Amino acid sequence: MTAPLVVFFVLAALAVIGAVSLILQKHPIHSALSLIVVMIALAGLYLLLGAEFVAAVQIIVYGGAIMVLFVFVIMLLNAGIEEHTSISKMAGAPGLLLVVALAGFVAATIARSTDSIQGTSQTGEMSSTLGISSMIFKEFVYPFELTSFLILVAVLGATVLAQREKS
Amino acid sequence: MNSFLSTNAELIITLVKIVMLLFIVLTVNAYLTWFERKVVAHMQSRWGPHRVGPHGLLQPLADGVKFLFKEDPTPAGVDKFVYYLAPLLSLALALTSLALIPFGPEPLPWKFFGQPIYLGIAPPDVNVGILALFAITAMGVYGVALAGWSSNSKYPLLGGLRSSAQMISYELALTMSVVGVLLMAGSFNLKKIIEAQAHHPEWGLFGWNIWPQILGFFCFFVAAVAETNRVPFDLPEAESELVAGFHTEYASFKFAMFFIAEYTSMITVSCLCSIMFFGGWLSPFPASWTFTHYLPSAILIPFGLWVIWDGIRYETIFGRILLPGLGTAFAALGAVFVLLPDVNLFIQGPFWLLSKIFVFLFVYVWMRGTLPRFRYDQLMAFGWKLLLPLSIVNVILTSFAILAKMTWWGTK
């Protein structure tokens, strides 16, 4: 039981507990907090994988901006404890079975793959930030510019949607 | 026992450093409140705390006792889990961000079972130093937003929403204003940022990042003051506007946690300003002026003597014992630095860093005593319409300057 393995299991357990808590909590704000826990656990896993830039971006963007947006909307809309109607209870049991089947199928396929890739110890000598930035601005520059356009469209869309009706 | 220590040496060193840093930071926080009250009071032509102990020096102790013994009510209808989580989150994040700051260039001269002991909890080769700090700052919004919401009351909710909106808006300007420094240093690592300012040790303070990055420093400092919810950006917790904003419903100890979180983030911001723009542990004097190595002692010994002189003639008996004792301690420290040149060389770095941090904390307190606060719409307009474009302009100018330097002079 080496140290990375122990850390992996701790972080994986944290992520799974967070995801299960997202499902089991009744109030949306508690679900949001559970999702934040999942994201922090995933950031830890990215650090374990040597992707430090992605881990930092995950916490800053996902944990510090997107989830804040969710929390704001939950607070603004005064979302209360959600009610479960009979339809949702009916969908619960077969849904659980199907999801277990899906996840189990994927996991079994992967686990049975004979060449279990161990992974290289380090992705090259240069730090991941340097590598990622040189890739973004050389090979992926076109998608990069497109994402800036996408963000502009999203900002405009959100502004238009949030406007009050001009009566 | 010895083998256990040597295999887990790093872990044990880190744990001991964490405990020491916690103790030091909490004490510094307490005396920062004393410092603030005294300075603001003197700016307002009054004395501030001067009864509890000589010169009010035991006031933080009295405040601590008060916080411990005051009643801690929980309002009805709060969401218990979130209500208890919010101050914990604020405090934990504020204290964690201090773990990433290096306080000195060299490790201690002794090694613990072969492991060097650096001055600062994080090892010096954390390649995402600044980015991790911003990640922790980004998560700090939750403490405020959840505190406001879970209090089940109008004023905290409004204060919490306003405060978190303010923090998010200024976060963008904060991160963008640092990009100029990062471009010049070429790394996120805080140690490398300081070393990039030491390229010309003969220039002294003219090699610091403040001169090329004056715009970035302005944006960073203003955005950081807004992030920490201090004057002039403290509308969300102003007493006259929103009762006490998001921490209205929080009583003694939980309020103390928010309080400590705010002052700790002040300290973190001061550390970051010193490191990124003012050369960190570099001395402002050129490196060849080795006589400036006696400056710490030259400050400590007269200060200690003055405290002794002031304490001997103090009104209360306790003051006449405590103050000369303190003065003797300061003077003795200064004398130790004069007499032991190795120790003197070692503490040069930390001394300059701590002095710069102290100057920034003084500027924070100075702004508290002099500036009026922004109205909320002025605040948001300032953040989005002035600060963010300015920081982007700073990035563009810095990039062009570096490009020009690379093409014309062929250097980086």
Next chain:
Amino acid sequence: MVPTNYYVILSAILFGLGVFAFIFKRNIITIFMSIELMLNAVNLAFVAFSQALGKLDGQVFVLFVIVVAAAEAAVGLGIIILIARNRQTLNVERVDLLKL
């Protein structure tokens, strides 16, 4: 070293939990959060394979996924606010007719 299989199995489990939350929950905001959970699970698989193959393409793609998720969250939450204002409910089962 942790074998890559472990990471991908964890990603599959998280994805499955996200799908289950998407089916089972009735609050529109929680459903949206389950979409984010699924995206995160996929990101984990990307980064795991990026480390396994020694290339950084996976991490670059993760950055793009995060950016797209941010844009989607902004617009989606704007739509949710509008629906909540018009229908006065956040329960998806009550928003099943085009007629108000």
